[in-house]
Amino acid sequence: MPEPLPSSFYARETLLVARELLGKVLISRRGGTVTGGTIVETEGYLGADDPASHAFRGPTPRAAIMFGPQGKAYVYFIYGNHFCFNVVAHDGTVGAILVRGLEPLWGIPEMARRRGTDDMGNLTNGPGKLTRALGITRSENGADLTSGDLVIADGPPARRAIVRSRRVGVKEEKPRLFRFAIKDNRFVSRPCPW
DNA sequence: CACGCGATTCGCT
């Protein structure tokens, strides 16, 4: 199992971290069971500059984790059903990166069981799906991603082209290209318009 | 304290 990325990896500009997270692996250990995969889709969310970010209104109870140290998990509950997994990044300003797609690598049978489907392509191709597959819930909010049972580490060296687009489900006058994905990867949650 | 709605997913049409 690869070594987790150091805290310094996350102490950089949010959008740079968002792009560089592509190709890294997210690994979850629940008891003796390991699940995880390669990150293929991310979105950056900033602070006071970014109305779509939970940090936009300052350190509210929900967004408090975003204002703490980098390299921690920010997990929130949405639509009464789903958890979304983010990584906190700091370069002096607040930021977090939403992980929206994983290419399954470890514990595929367990992920299929948690997701209630055997369809490989439907296990981790969405932010709510991948948290379910990896067993990530509210209790992982604030977890240290540089050690412990939920970590991010270097992935397979193979590199593909990266595409940018606007964020999914975010309405804004001027489109900001804060979404990053590995081109033509099957586990990206939705096709990129370009 | 009540209200509105969301960084989603799934099933049905």
Add this chain to the structure above:
DNA sequence: GCGAATCGCGTGT
């Protein structure tokens, strides 16, 4: 393609 499910957060009273 569309709408329901489901609940906690943030805002306003």
